[in-house]
Amino acid sequence: MLPKVMRAYHELGYTIDLGNPTRVYSMIVDEKAHKTLNVSGGMTISDAFLFMQIERVFKPESIFIIGNSFGLSTFVLAELFPNAKIDAIDAEIEGINVGMGTQITRQIAAKHFPNVQVTVGFSPQDLAKATTHAPYGLIFVDGMHTNEQMLLDYAGMLPYAAQECVFVFHDVGFAHMLPSWEKITAEAAPLGFCGSTMAYTQLGTCVLARASQPVLDYLGALSSPFVGAYRTGAKSDEEGAYPKRPFFWDMSFSHIESIVRRKFRRIVGLSAK
Numbered sequence: 001m002l003p004k005v006m007r008a009y010h011e012l013g014y015t016i017d018l019g020n021p022t023r024v025y026s027m028i029v030d031e032k033a034h035k036t037l038n039v040s041g042g043m044t045i046s047d048a049f050l051f052m053q054i055e056r057v058f059k060p061e062s063i064f065i066i067g068n069s070f071g072l073s074t075f076v077l078a079e080l081f082p083n084a085k086i087d088a089i090d091a092e093i094e095g096i097n098v099g100m101g102t103q104i105t106r107q108i109a110a111k112h113f114p115n116v117q118v119t120v121g122f123s124p125q126d127l128a129k130a131t132t133h134a135p136y137g138l139i140f141v142d143g144m145h146t147n148e149q150m151l152l153d154y155a156g157m158l159p160y161a162a163q164e165c166v167f168v169f170h171d172v173g174f175a176h177m178l179p180s181w182e183k184i185t186a187e188a189a190p191l192g193f194c195g196s197t198m199a200y201t202q203l204g205t206c207v208l209a210r211a212s213q214p215v216l217d218y219l220g221a222l223s224s225p226f227v228g229a230y231r232t233g234a235k236s237d238e239e240g241a242y243p244k245r246p247f248f249w250d251m252s253f254s255h256i257e258s259i260v261r262r263k264f265r266r267i268v269g270l271s272a273k
C-alpha cells in the first residue's frame with residue numbers, strides 16, 4: 001500500500017502488516033522486538049482503494065482525521081493528497097502503545113510528510129485546538145466505534161466542514177453503527193449532503209458528501225448497499241450485512257473440518273493433534 005508510506009515505517013524499524021484472511025485490519029510490527037504494537041488497528045486496503053477513487057475527482061485543501069493510532073490512514077492520505085494540509089487527533093486511549101503510535105507518526109511526519117500534524121486530545125472536546133487548517137474538504141471519522149461517539153464526531157466536525165466536503169466514516173458496518181449512519185444522513189440531507197454506503201469495503205465504510213453533481217454521481221456509482229438478498233448470511237432484502245448468526249457461519253469449510261476432526265479424535269481417544 002503506497003510504497004513511500006511502507007518505507008517510512010521501515011526506516012524506523014517497523015513493518016505494516018496489512019492483514020490476512022483471519023484479520024482484515026492493519027497492524028504495526030516492531031521488527032527488533034518481534035512483536036506487534038498494542039494499538040488500535042489501521043485502515044484496510046479497500047479503504048485505501050476508496051480514497052484513491054475519491055482523489056480522482058476531489059482534491060481537498062485540508063483534511064481532518066479523528067483517530068490516528070499509529071498513523072497509517074494519516075500517511076496514506078498525506079501520500080494521496082500531497083498538497084493538502086492534514087490534521088489528526090487521537091485521545092491515546094486504545095492500546096497500551098498508542099502513545100508510541102503518536103511518536104512514530106510525528107517522527108515520520110517530520111522526515112517525510114511535513115503537511116501532517118497530530119494533536120493528542122479528545123473528539124469533540126478538543127477539536128477547537130486541533131482544527132488549525134479548517135475548513136476541511138475531507139474528514140475521516142475513525143475514533144471510538146460506538147453509535148453515540150459517531151454522532152458526536154459528526155456534530156463536532158460539522159462547523160469545520162468546507163462548503164464542498166466529504167466525510168468518510170470508517171467501521172460503520174463492522175461496528176454496528178448503521179443506526180447512527182441513518183441518523184446522520186437524515187440530518188445532513190437538508191444541509192446538502194448525500195450518503196453512499198461502500199459495503200464492499202472490509203469494515204463497511206460510508207461516505208457523506210456535499211459536492212458537485214458529477215462528484216456525487218461518481219460516489220453513487222462506487223457505492224454498494226449493506227442490505228439485500230445477496231449479502232452474506234442475509235435471509236431477506238431488509239436484513240443488514242452483519243446479522244447475528246451462529247458462530248460457525250463465517251468459518252471456512254477447512255476450519256470446520258479441523259474442529260470436527262479434533263472432536264472426533266478426542267471421542268475415540270486419540271491425541272487431539
Ligand SMILES: C[S@@+](CC[C@H](N)C(=O)[O-])C[C@H]1O[C@@H](n2cnc3c(N)ncnc32)[C@H](O)[C@@H]1O
Pocket residue numbers: 040041042043044066067068069070071072073074089090091092093094098121122123124142143144149
Ligand atoms: C481504529 S483507530 C484509528 C486508526 C487509524 N485511523 C488508521 O486507519 O490508521 C481509533 C483511534 O481512535 C482513538 N480515539 C478513540 N476515541 C477517541 C476520541 N473520542 N477522540 C479522539 N481519538 C479517539 C483511539 O485512541 C484509537 O487510536
